Amino acid sequence: xxFESFSDFISMGGYGFYVWLSFGSCALVLSxxxxxxxxxxxxxxxxxxxxxxxxxxxxxxxxxxxx
Amino acid sequence: MWKWLHPYAKAExxxxxxxxxxxxxxxITVVCLVVGWVWGLAYAPADYQQKDSYRIIFxxxxxxxxxxxxxxxxxxxxxxxxVWQIRNAELAVIAIAPVGAAMTxxxxxxxxxxxxxxxxxxxxxDARLTSExxxxxxxxxxxxxYHAFEDKKSAGRAACILAIVGVINLPIIHFSVExxxxxxxxxxITKFDTSAIDASMLWPLLINIAAFAGFVGVITLIxxxxxxxxxxxxxxxxxxxxSRG
Numbered sequence: 001x002x003f004e005s006f007s008d009f010i011s012m013g014g015y016g017f018y019v020w021l022s023f024g025s026c027a028l029v030l031s032x033x034x035x036x037x038x039x040x041x042x043x044x045x046x047x048x049x050x051x052x053x054x055x056x057x058x059x060x061x062x063x064x065x066x067x
Numbered sequence: 068m069w070k071w072l073h074p075y076a077k078a079e080x081x082x083x084x085x086x087x088x089x090x091x092x093x094x095i096t097v098v099c100l101v102v103g104w105v106w107g108l109a110y111a112p113a114d115y116q117q118k119d120s121y122r123i124i125f126x127x128x129x130x131x132x133x134x135x136x137x138x139x140x141x142x143x144x145x146x147x148x149x150v151w152q153i154r155n156a157e158l159a160v161i162a163i164a165p166v167g168a169a170m171t172x173x174x175x176x177x178x179x180x181x182x183x184x185x186x187x188x189x190x191x192x193d194a195r196l197t198s199e200x201x202x203x204x205x206x207x208x209x210x211x212x213y214h215a216f217e218d219k220k221s222a223g224r225a226a227c228i229l230a231i232v233g234v235i236n237l238p239i240i241h242f243s244v245e246x247x248x249x250x251x252x253x254x255x256i257t258k259f260d261t262s263a264i265d266a267s268m269l270w271p272l273l274i275n276i277a278a279f280a281g282f283v284g285v286i287t288l289i290x291x292x293x294x295x296x297x298x299x300x301x302x303x304x305x306x307x308x309x310s311r312g
Contacts (some may be wrong), residue, residue, distance in 0.1 A: 009109065015120035018184050019285070022177040026130070029176075030282060033169045037289040038133045044296045048309045051300075063128055 076277040079304045080296050081155045085288045087091060092288060098282030103275035104307035123181040125271055129279035130173035134202060135237055137167035137283050141209070142234045143228035155291075160230055161213050162290035166283050168206035175199060186250055193255065194243035198236060205233040212245050219298070 010012040012019045074080045107125030114121035141163040148156035161252050178196065181190045190196065209226045216222030244253050255264050256272070264272065 002112060003109065013113065015118065015121035015184055018120055018180045019108075022126060022180040023104070024175045025180075026126045029169050029173050033166055033286055034289075036291065037165075037286055040138070041289060041293045041296070044300070045294055045309050048296070048305060052310060053307055061201050065297050067160050 069097065076153050076155060078155065078299050078302075080297050082292055085292045087106070089288045092281050092284040093231050096278055098284050099274050099278030099281060103271055103278045104247045106271035109273060111268050117185060120181065120184050122270075123177050124255070126279075127174060127177040128176065128272060129276040132276060133279045133283050134167060134170035134199070135152075135240060137165075137170055137228075138202065138205070138233070138237060141162060141167060142230050145230040146162060148223065148227050149231070154223070154298070155295070158294035159287070159291055160223070160227055161211070162211045162285075162287050162294055163291065164206050164213075164230075166286035168210070169286075170279065170283065171199060171206060173201065182250075184276075185288070191250055193249045193251055194247040195240065195249055198240040201236055202233075202240060205229070205236060207298050209233070215295045236284040248261050249255060 010016055010020075075084060080282050104124065105189075107122055111122070141160050142164065144156045144159040146158060147153055175196075178199075182191070183189050209230050212229055213222045213226040217226065243249060244251050253263075256269070257263070296305055
């Protein structure tokens with residue numbers, strides 16, 4: 001461990017603002033790319049699921065009409 | 068000899084391959100990221116000149132390397148897509164571009180946050196910085212070109228051509244610190260000479276490079292899966308996959 005205390009660690013020898021700005025924005029960019037990619041997949045699957053349900057409903061209605 | 072590759076041109080097989088690879092990439096990324104950040108931030112010794120501000124190197128260098136690495140892979144996929152007309156390769160181009168842009172953005176942001184305390188300026192119109200900014204615009208260009216066309220066939224072709232043309236920027240970025248007088252320092256890690264960095268700092272740096280490379284892999288796989296689903300959403304195998312859960 002290079003730092004004596006936790007506040008030493010946060011201050012980074014006076015460069016704390018720049019170091020934490022870098023690591024913070026990096027974490028923000030990485031996590032937002034990850035979350036949006038996962039969310040896209042969820043949304044796509046949901047779309048397909050809705051389409052399947054819709055087609056099933058249409059089919060059912062057609063069958064009922066035919067009877 | 069290379070015939071075993073053929074089935075992977077099929078969307079369903081490629082989708083399954085993504086699923087198989089994803090856990091490995093995820094584990095590598097998480098482990099390397101945690102180890103690399105803790106080591107880089109808390110255990111690596113401070114630099115004799117730049118003191119603790121140099122710790123930005125542990126994300127700046129990996130993101131910069133990967134911004135160019137991702138672009139190269141994107142361009143290779145684009146060549147494969149254009150020459151052999153393999154649609155999965157085209158989808159890979161579109162899957163890599165967002166994470167490549169993210170890497171470029173991180174390299175620029177962390178570079179600015181490092182430049183301020185060391186050079187006294189957030190931004191200078193220096194060869195290295197400007198060419199890296201152009202790389203960001205190239206990524207945006209590839210993505211917006213793809214989404215500008217209604218017909219995805221011509222969209223893919225246009226995006227691939229731009230991705231290939233943009234490769235000219237990679238040597239410019241790489242050699243910018245040698246060709247022009249610049250504020251930016253030279254390479255830290257070199258393949259053939261001994262590195263200009265001590266082992267106590269080199270190891271966490273290498274681990275962080277592995278973490279960022281793994282992250283690019285993870286996002287590419289997730290997004291490639293999404294692109295394949297989008298393309299194949301009317302096919303029976305996608306419907307089976309979705310209804311199964």
